[in-house]
Amino acid sequence: MDQEPKRLGAVLWLIDNHGDELEYELIKAGVRLRWLGCPLLSWHDIYLIAANSEPGTPLAKALDKRMAWKPIDFWMRSIEYSLRWLVWAKTKDGQKGRRKPKPVQPPGTSNRDPNRRDVVRKTDLVGMDKWSLRDYLNQPRIAASA
Structure with a gap:
């Protein structure tokens, strides 16, 4: 209640x-x-x-x-961008890596949005030193049951 x-x-x-x-x-x-x-x-x-x-x-x-698009709209955006990129790759600009096409932004998002999910910041990545990695890899493993 x-x-x-x-x-x-x-x-x-x-x-x-x-x-x-x-x-x-x-x-x-x-x-x-x-x-x-x-x-x-x-x-x-x-x-x-x-x-x-x-x-x-x-x-x-x-x-x-951000909920203005249905999942099919995101699929169509991906297909459309892939086709534009393939056409661009065959041009002189594509061969020299200039003026690469940009994907269409979904409603309610921007490139400057700090909460964007596809942005990985350096502060989000946490490194592991080689001794910690070695200890982690040497831990006993448990067999996965089917």
């Missing part, structure tokens, strides 16, 4: 700030917001529908701009 007040507040905030997007999600689920409080629709139901909205839906986009 500890989570209920937080969830109730989240649902109230959703209704106030993203009511249209929430109603669209509820209509897709076969219920209406006006049924809230009836046996057909509880506050918990609304919370679960909103919390599990699929990427690419209006509610997901309203809550987080």
Whole structure:
């Protein structure tokens, strides 16, 4: 029961700030917001529908701009970038390594975003000296059971 007040507040905030997007999600689920409080629709139901909205839906986009793309959009971006890179590699610029094509950025991201997942900072990498590595590799190994 500890989570209920937080969830109730989240649902109230959703209704106030993203009511249209929430109603669209509820209509897709076969219920209406006006049924809230009836046996057909509880506050918990609304919370679960909103919390599990699929990427690419209006509610997901309203809550987080990075959720505007569906997984298929990321696949298509990868394919498109690969094809552009292959064409670039056959040009004179490609042979000399100039003006390499850049992939399309997903919505809500930027190259300067410090929270980007594909960025590896030097402070994230932790090294191991050779004695620690030797000790680690000399530890007994346990056979994996099938």
